[in-house]
Amino acid sequence: MDKNPQGDLTKWQLVRLSLRCLFLQSSWNYRQFQGLGWSVTLLPSLTLLYGKKRVAQVLRGHLKYFNTNTFFAPAVAAATLSLEAEKSRGEQVTIEPSSYPDVVMAPVAAVGDALFWGGLRPLFSVLAVGLAVYGHWWAPVLMLALFNIPAGIFRVAGVWLGYHHGASVVLLIQRWKLADIAVALKRCTVVVAGGLCAALVHQTQLDLVWSVVSGAIALIVLFLTVIFLRKGVPLTVVLIGLIVSVTAVDKLLL
Amino acid sequence: MSTGQWGMVALVSILSGLDRTALAQTLVSRPLVCACAAGYVLGIFMPALQIGIMIELLWLMRLPVGATIAPDDTQAAIGAVILVKLFLPQLTEHFYAMIVFIVVAVVVLAEVGKCWDVWARHLNERLFSRAIKGLERSSIRSLVVNHYAGLAVFSCSALLSLLFIVAGGGAALWFGMKYMPTLVALFPVHEQWLLAVFPFVGIASILVVLQVKHTVTLFVSGFYVTYMLLEVL
Numbered sequence: 001m002d003k004n005p006q007g008d009l010t011k012w013q014l015v016r017l018s019l020r021c022l023f024l025q026s027s028w029n030y031r032q033f034q035g036l037g038w039s040v041t042l043l044p045s046l047t048l049l050y051g052k053k054r055v056a057q058v059l060r061g062h063l064k065y066f067n068t069n070t071f072f073a074p075a076v077a078a079a080t081l082s083l084e085a086e087k088s089r090g091e092q093v094t095i096e097p098s099s100y101p102d103v104v105m106a107p108v109a110a111v112g113d114a115l116f117w118g119g120l121r122p123l124f125s126v127l128a129v130g131l132a133v134y135g136h137w138w139a140p141v142l143m144l145a146l147f148n149i150p151a152g153i154f155r156v157a158g159v160w161l162g163y164h165h166g167a168s169v170v171l172l173i174q175r176w177k178l179a180d181i182a183v184a185l186k187r188c189t190v191v192v193a194g195g196l197c198a199a200l201v202h203q204t205q206l207d208l209v210w211s212v213v214s215g216a217i218a219l220i221v222l223f224l225t226v227i228f229l230r231k232g233v234p235l236t237v238v239l240i241g242l243i244v245s246v247t248a249v250d251k252l253l254l
Numbered sequence: 255m256s257t258g259q260w261g262m263v264a265l266v267s268i269l270s271g272l273d274r275t276a277l278a279q280t281l282v283s284r285p286l287v288c289a290c291a292a293g294y295v296l297g298i299f300m301p302a303l304q305i306g307i308m309i310e311l312l313w314l315m316r317l318p319v320g321a322t323i324a325p326d327d328t329q330a331a332i333g334a335v336i337l338v339k340l341f342l343p344q345l346t347e348h349f350y351a352m353i354v355f356i357v358v359a360v361v362v363l364a365e366v367g368k369c370w371d372v373w374a375r376h377l378n379e380r381l382f383s384r385a386i387k388g389l390e391r392s393s394i395r396s397l398v399v400n401h402y403a404g405l406a407v408f409s410c411s412a413l414l415s416l417l418f419i420v421a422g423g424g425a426a427l428w429f430g431m432k433y434m435p436t437l438v439a440l441f442p443v444h445e446q447w448l449l450a451v452f453p454f455v456g457i458a459s460i461l462v463v464l465q466v467k468h469t470v471t472l473f474v475s476g477f478y479v480t481y482m483l484l485e486v487l
Contacts, residue, residue, distance in 0.1 A: 022278040027385075027404030029378035030321065036382050040401040043394065056392040063389060063397075067320060070279050109319075117317040121281065122460060125314055128286055129453055132307050137299065140287040140306065147281050186466045193457045194476025200450040202484045215481055218454075219474065225458035235312060236362055239455045243354065246447050 008085055009045055009163065014078065017045060018159040021074040033067035038077075038101070045081050049088040058084070061098030068105040069112025071154045072173070076104055078162030079169045086166070094167055104170050111178045119185030120147055126189055130196040133203065197222060255296070255339060262295040263336060264413065270328050271412020275318065275371070276405055285309035285331035292335040298342070301353065302335045308357050308449065309334070311456020313364075315463035323368050323375075326415045330364035333419035341427055348438050354448050355430055359423045366422075367415040374411035378404050 009017075024037040039062045046062075047055045068076060083097035095103065128143035162169045201218045202211070221242075228238050255263075270288035273280055281287060286306035293302020309331045316324030337356050338345065345352045381400040388396020461469060 023276075023402070023405075025279075026276045026408070027378050027381050027401045028275055029375055029382050029404075031379045031382055033320070036378075036385055036397070036401050036404075040398055043398065047394075056389060056394060059389060059394070059397070063386065113317060113319050117319060118464075122314055122464070124281075125284065125286070125310060126457075126460070129307055129310050129456075132286060132303055133453070135300075135303075137290075137303065139303075140284075140290045143284070144281055144287060151280070183466065186464050187468075187472055189460070190464060190466060190469055190472040191476035193460055194473040194478075195480035196453065197457055197473075198477045198480035198484065200453060202481060203450065211485075215477070219477065222454065222458055222461075223470075225455060226461050229459055229462045235455065235459060236365065238458075239312075239361065239451070240358060242451050242455060243358070243448060246451055250447065 009048065009081060013045060013048065014159045014163055015156075017041065017077060017081070018074045018155050020044070021070070021077060021155065021159075024070055024073050032063075032065045034073075035064055035066045038066040038073075039063040041073075041077055042081065042084075046084060049081070049084055061096075062101075066101055066105060068101075068109040069116065071116050071151050072108045072112040072158060074155050075158030075162035075169050075173070076101055076108055078159040079104075079166055082163045082166040100167060108170065108173065111173060111182075114182040115178050115185075116147075116151065119182040119189075120150060123185050123189045123192060126192045126196055130192065130199055133196070133199055255336075259296055259339075263292055263332065264416075266291045266295060267329060267332050267412050267416045268409045270332065271415070272405060272408055274326075274328055274408075274412075276408040279318070283328040285327050288328050289331035289335050292332045296335060296339045298335065298339055301338050304353065304449065305331055305334045305338070305357060308353075308452035309361070311453050311460060312361065313459070314456060315460050323371050325361075325364040326367035326371060326419075327364055329367055329412060329415040329419050330360040333363070333416055333423055334360045336416075336420050337423050337427060340424065341431075344431060348434055350449065351434065351438050352427075355434070356423060356427060357452065359426045360419055363419045363422045367419055370411040370415040370418070374407045377407050381407070 020041045024034050024041055027036045027040075028034060029036070039059050042062055043055070043059065046058050050058050062080075080097050080100050083093050083095065083100055087093050087097055124143045124146045127146075128139040131139035131142065161172060165172055197218060198215070201215050225238060225242065229235065266288060270283045270291070272278075273283040282291075286303075286309075289302045289306035289309070290299065293299045293305075296302070309327050313324045313327050316322065318324065334356050337360070338353065341352070341356075381403050385397045385400040388394075388400070461473065466472070
């Protein structure tokens with residue numbers, strides 16, 4: 001691959017960067033976390049910018065500890081390459097391209113993890129389980145679609161925005177108030193979890209009086225389970241304890 | 255199970271195992287999804303969906319962030335589906351009791367199964383060292399090869415975890431099968447109650463982690479609104 005004389009990346013190269021980010025964690029390890037994946041993600045673009053002869057030297061600056069949210073990594077990678085492109089053209093850069101990821105990876109990871117792992121995943125997962133309880137075979141497909149549409153948008157748009165906004169892409173992400181959206185999603189998850197709990201109780205198909213009583217009992221047992229888990233009792237112990245309790249109650253009282 | 259089915263299940267296991275950490279993270283690794291995929295391949299979709307429901311929420315809030323490694327619920331779900339398929343002829347009499355037994359067994363084994371994930375990540379450290387040495391010699395190829403070799407390491411970890419869960423769960427099932435009629439006679443199982451226990455504990459574990467204001471109010475509101483809607487409908 002020869003050096004790109006304009007020192008700029010094309011749309012197609014940005015799309016390929018986004019695809020390479022899917023493999024960011026392929027060599028995840030305890031020493032450098034995503035470090036090796038990060039440098040391999042940047043490699044073809046850096047080769048275009050600096051040429052084959054200089055790329056090894058440039059890569060040494062990037063092959064170090066790196067760890068961020070995988071859905072926001074394309075934006076950080078593109079912003080880093082934008083800085084590298086400026087540097088390769090001999091322009092003044094606001095921050096060293098190899099230092100930029102060190103500065104932004106933690107705040108970006110905090111926002112991304114809260115949004116995707118703490119917000120979207122639990123919400124869609126609980127929703128899918130609620131649908132699956134009623135035998136809807138398409139519930140897992142819906143879960144995949146609901147999660148991957150925003151994830152895909154962030155992965156593709158992140159590269160585009162990262163490259164065109166450069167280092168200031170983090171300010172753009174900050175303006176979106178994603179942390180607030182994550183909190184709202186968590187609240188929705190709690191409501192949907194309540195709905196799922198109701199669906200599970202309703203499935204027992206008891207008569208009306210028993211149905212109301214079992215609903216109240218279910219809530220009490222649930223909050224007791226929460227207390228046990230909060231006290232640090234292992235999940236498997238709680239699970240087996242509850243199974244034994246349910247069978248014992250079933251045998252003795254019903 | 256035919257050789258073709260074993261091959262397809264191994265493929266599902268590898269793809270969903272890679273999805274946990276190494277590749278894309280598209281939620282294919284979630285128990286609800288991978289159990290259904292395995293169930294479809296093995297021709298037992300509805301029991302597989304039930305297993306997915308039971309395991310999906312248990313470790314949902316163990317986030318795949320940084321060095322945190324959650325119990326391997328992916329291979330646990332696939333393992334449970336395989337065990338149902340393998341023991342299907344013997345399961346007919348106490349089908350739901352056996353499903354509960356199988357899921358409890360794989361849930362316990364999933365805690366141990368995460369060791370393979372730890373092993374893979376330690377093995378990747380060697381790949382990283384090799385890549386560093388390669389770069390010192392200005393060998394870019396070594397960097398790329400060692401990075402993508404990590405996919406093979408994670409694939410092996412997924413398969414080993416599945417093998418461990420199927421072997422352990424199979425042994426437990428083979429041993430427990432003899433005592434099942436006695437157990438079921440002592441404790442007659444109300445199926446829907448017992449099957450609901452798993453997502454129920456899952457919901458509790460989600461509430462423990464989700465630290466939002468007015469959790470109790472939101473949860474109880476969601477519960478009673480849904481309950482009334484279900485009664486009306």
